[in-house]
Amino acid sequence: MSEVSTGHADSRPYGRLADTPEPAGGADYERLAANLRHLLDAVGGARLPNPLVSRVADQLAELGAQLAPFAVAESERVAGRRFDLPGRGQTMVPVLHWDEADAHHGRCRLTFGRHYLGGGGAAHGGAVPLVFDEALSAVANRDRPMARTAYLHVDYRAIVPIDTELWVDVEVDRVEGRKCYLRGGLHHGDVLCAQAEALFVELRPGQP
Ligand SMILES: CCCCCCCC/C=C\CCCCCCCC(=O)SCCNC(=O)CCNC(=O)[C@H](O)C(C)(C)COP(=O)(O)OP(=O)(O)OC[C@H]1O[C@@H](n2cnc3c(N)ncnc32)[C@H](O)[C@@H]1OP(=O)(O)O
Secondary structure, three states, X not given: XXXXXXXXXXXXXXXXXXXXXXXXXXXXXXXXXXXXXXHHHHHHOOOOOHHHHHHHHHHHHHHHHHHHHHOOOHHHOOOOOOOOOHHHHOOOOOOOEXXXXXXXXXXXXXXXXXXXXXXXXXXXXXXXXXXXXXXXXXXXXXXXXXXXXXXXXXXXXXXOEXXXXXXXXXXXXXXXXXXXXXXXXXXXXXXXXXXXXXXXXXXXXXXX
């Protein structure tokens, strides 16, 4: 089976969260997530012959049944909590490859695969705030108590092409007590495709 090369050029966007001596799922968890993403892009971009559709449907059902007995509580799950890996070991948001990240700003690269296709070669409009929420929350939560998105305003300025490397810049505008205001931009080369403004509010003790 072909596999996706993931590389390891990222700086460490999640700071101390990445310090896990023996991460659950081991070294192969990155390959698991990468191959699952590859599958989603392959399905999203294909017109499969009917017999292959039947076979793949059976194979996926079999795989799901094989994994089902290993379901755990949220606090035990691995996907999304592998802060040592690009993409945190999750497959909902495209992998953000961070080139710069600290508590004030960040810059990362990403590509929307065909899984995220809306129409006309552009990413689905809902996928854009998904990326902003991920990118802005990485900066908002960096070296600060945990914060949640209170609002996220997105302006769509130009179509966001799929299968094309894009870049995101994030900047903390200001911090006022529990409130952290940020801005972000999603760019294709010199073209500003979308911009975001968000408020993240630090959780109080015991707040879910
Ligand atoms: C869970 C975080 C995970 C971190 C992981 C570690 C770091 C890893 C980094 C990266 C990994 C990526 C992880 C992805 C996660 C991304 C984040 C999300 O998507 S979170 C899901 C979507 N968001 C919600 O579900 C919020 C739902 N809302 C709430 O829970 C509350 O409304 C909350 C916490 C936002 C605020 O509620 P209150 O009761 O604590 O506080 P009040 O008093 O209402 O607000 C505090 C101040 O904020 C203002 N405020 C609140 N909401 C506002 C709004 N919508 N617009 C304007 N101001 C607002 C208020 O006016 C107040 O201001 P004044 O102190 O009086 O000056």
